Each structure stands twice: as C-alpha cells, then as structure tokens.
Amino acid sequence: MSTRIGEKKNKVNVGGETKGLSQGQIVRKRFLGHTAAVVSMVVFIAVVLLAFTSIGYAGIPGWWKWDYVETPTLATPNGAPTWTLPFNFGDHPFGQDRVGRDLFAMTMRGAQLSLIIMFIIGTIGGIIGVVVGGVSGYFRGWVEAVLMRLTDVIIIIPLLILAAVLGTVGSELSGRGTFFDAIFGGSAGIILLGVFIGLVIWTGLARLVRGEFLSLREREFVDAARIAGASNSRIIFKHILPNAVGVIIVNTTLVMASAILLESGLSFLGLGVQPPDISLGNLISQNQAAFATRPWLFWWPGLFIVIICLSINFIGDGLRDAFDPRQKKFNAKKAAEPKKPA
Structure with missing residues (x-):
C-alpha cells in the first residue's frame, strides 16, 4: 500500500497522460527556478570563456592581438584605457601599465591562473573535508577522536601563514629541474600552490559535514536501512550523503570562493604566483604604487x-x-502542469 502511495505522489498529469518526474528533471527545474544562480552561472561561464579564449592557453592561440608579456608603445598618455562608450574599445580597452603591457591581456592571464588554482583548491579541499567529516561523523569513537584532533591542529595554525609557507615550498620545488617540472612543465608552481593550499583549507568543511552526518545517522531511515542489512558504505552513499549534499555543495563553493581570495592575498604579499606569471592578486600588488x-x-x-x-x-x-x-520551495506537480491558455 505504501509503495503505491509513493508512486502516486511521484506522478503528475501532463496533457491527459500520467508522467513521473525523474530526479534529474526535478534538480534541473529547481536550479533554473533560482534566478540568481542562473544569472551567476551565465556570468561565470562568460568569464571562463573570455579568459581562456581571448589570449589562448596551453599553446592554443586566442583572438586578442596582444600577449600579456608584449610591451607596445603607450597608445594614450599615462596608459589610460582606450575604451569609450558605448562600443569603441580601441587597442587597449583596459589600459596599459607603465612599460606598455596590455592590461586586458594581463587580466585575462591572471583570471586563468586564479580559476585554475581555485578549482584545484576546491576539489582537493572539498574531497578531504567531506571524507574526514563524513568518516568521523558516521563511525564516531576513536576514528572521530583522531580525525577531529588532526583537524584542530590545522585549525589553530593561521591559514594565511600556513598557506604562505606551503606556497613558498611549492615555488622552491618548481623551476629547479625537480620531478615536479618533469610532470607539470611550466605550470608546476601553479599546480603545487593549489595542491598545498587545498591540503589546509578543508577544516571548516570537515566540521560542518561531521555535524550533518552526526545528525543524519540517528534518523529513522538510517535505522531502517541498518536493520534491513545494508552495509556501512551503502548507508553512507545511498542514504546519508544525498541528504547532506546541500551542506556539502554550499560549503565547497564557499571554500572555492575563499580560495581565490586567499590566493589573491598570497600573490599580493609576493608569496603566491611568481613572475613572470600573473594572477589577479599579483596584478594588484605590482601596481599598488600607482x-x-x-x-x-x-x-x-x-x-x-x-x-x-x-x-x-x-x-x-x-x-x-x-x-x-529537504528543500520545499519546488512543487513538482505544479511545475509539470500544462499552462492554461490565455
């Protein structure tokens, strides 16, 4: 009886036919119903495409005529932007620095490296945070004690100082003929910087995931799965993790956002991306006197x-x-109903 009721709830009437919405359709409709998220997705994709197609990447040429290392003569006094409203961009729409380098090309290169480092940090920090928090929250006991004490040790060390030390180590290991250069080539310093920062930025996410797992492991549906003979891995991945995904996603994106700010801060202090490469924070640092x-x-x-x-x-x-x-903002039946003709 309960199965039939559940099936009925997941079905809606569309054009006289009974049709069920899949989980993917519900997720897509929910996301598309979030105006700020959709606009932000469009803006973010536009920034990524602009950064990687304008000046090119990994030997692939771009459509912009200047490179971030070229030094043409100043097109305007003091290198002022040539962009005039509405659509007259000129040769250097963002302006030029004191030696004539095109600021648009440098900003695009900085955006490239900052995005790469952000994704590396977000991926590594997110994986470590979810694993440490989930394992400690589900298994409790000595496992939780060991993992949480490790988390506490990393938390008490100022993140900026620890990231600066590890970032400096990464810079020292790159560009000196080490095996890192053999693996990553000219991007060794950038990859290592992202990896090292990712290894220390996961602590806040781990604590939040642990709290969420502690709460969910005591719920009735987890007890029912355990009584039915489900293994620990099945309970974690099939029952607890889907209910914790909201906390994980939000805080992983917060980790990524804070990662780009941390990288910018390190580059501003001269401890992040090293010349001749450029990051957004490095650009601000280089031109702070102007x-x-x-x-x-x-x-x-x-x-x-x-x-x-x-x-x-x-x-x-x-x-x-x-x-x-657990979100209640989306009504699957209402979303699937055909619109009434005007």
Whole structure:
C-alpha cells in the first residue's frame, strides 16, 4: 500500500497522460527556478570563456592581438584605457601599465591562473573535508577522536601563514629541474600552490559535514536501512550523503570562493604566483604604487575577483536548493502542469 502511495505522489498529469518526474528533471527545474544562480552561472561561464579564449592557453592561440608579456608603445598618455562608450574599445580597452603591457591581456592571464588554482583548491579541499567529516561523523569513537584532533591542529595554525609557507615550498620545488617540472612543465608552481593550499583549507568543511552526518545517522531511515542489512558504505552513499549534499555543495563553493581570495592575498604579499606569471592578486600588488595616478590598474583585476567570488557563491546557493531533498520551495506537480491558455 505504501509503495503505491509513493508512486502516486511521484506522478503528475501532463496533457491527459500520467508522467513521473525523474530526479534529474526535478534538480534541473529547481536550479533554473533560482534566478540568481542562473544569472551567476551565465556570468561565470562568460568569464571562463573570455579568459581562456581571448589570449589562448596551453599553446592554443586566442583572438586578442596582444600577449600579456608584449610591451607596445603607450597608445594614450599615462596608459589610460582606450575604451569609450558605448562600443569603441580601441587597442587597449583596459589600459596599459607603465612599460606598455596590455592590461586586458594581463587580466585575462591572471583570471586563468586564479580559476585554475581555485578549482584545484576546491576539489582537493572539498574531497578531504567531506571524507574526514563524513568518516568521523558516521563511525564516531576513536576514528572521530583522531580525525577531529588532526583537524584542530590545522585549525589553530593561521591559514594565511600556513598557506604562505606551503606556497613558498611549492615555488622552491618548481623551476629547479625537480620531478615536479618533469610532470607539470611550466605550470608546476601553479599546480603545487593549489595542491598545498587545498591540503589546509578543508577544516571548516570537515566540521560542518561531521555535524550533518552526526545528525543524519540517528534518523529513522538510517535505522531502517541498518536493520534491513545494508552495509556501512551503502548507508553512507545511498542514504546519508544525498541528504547532506546541500551542506556539502554550499560549503565547497564557499571554500572555492575563499580560495581565490586567499590566493589573491598570497600573490599580493609576493608569496603566491611568481613572475613572470600573473594572477589577479599579483596584478594588484605590482601596481599598488600607482593607485592615485592610474586607478584603472586596480579596477579590472579587483572587478574580476569580485565577479568570480560572487558567481561561485550564488551558484552554490542554487545547487543547494536544487539537490537538497529537504528543500520545499519546488512543487513538482505544479511545475509539470500544462499552462492554461490565455
């Protein structure tokens, strides 16, 4: 009887026919119903495409005529932007630095490296945080004690200082003929910087996931699965993890947003991406003395940092609403009903 009721609830009438919505359709409709997340997704994709297609990447040429290392003559006094409203971009729409390098090309290169580091940090930090938090929250006992004490040790060390030390180690290991250069080539320093920061940024996510697992492991549906003979791995992946996905997604995106800010801060201090490469924070650091006379050197790198961080946060919020089965904002029956003709 309960099975038939459950099946009936998952079915809706569309055009006179009984049709059920799959989980993927529900997730898609929920996400598309989140206006801020959809707009942020479009903006974020536009930033990624602009950064990687304009100046090219990994030997693939781009459509922009200047490279981030070229030094053409100054097109305007003091290297001011040639962009005039509405659509007259000129040769250097973002302006030029004191030696003539095109700021648009440098900003795109900085966005490339910042995005790469952000994804590396988010992936590594997210995986470690979910594994440590989930294992400690589900198994409890000595496993929880060991993992949480390890988390506490990393938490008490200031993140910026620890990331700076590890980032410096990564810079020292790259560019000196080590096996890191043989594996990663010219991107060794960037990859290592992202890996090292990812190894220390997961602590907050681990604590939140642990709390969520502690709560969910005591729920009735977990007890029912355990009585039915389900293994620990099945309970974790089939029952607990889907209900914790909202917390995981939101906080992973927060980790990614804080990662790009941390990388920018390290590069601003000279401990992140090293010259001749460029990151958005590195650009701000290089031009900090020109803030009063050439403020456009700060506008564009800072604007891209803000856009990327806000987009990631809103996308995470939309994914949380879409994947979390406890969200009540979406009505599957109402969404599947045909619209009445005007």
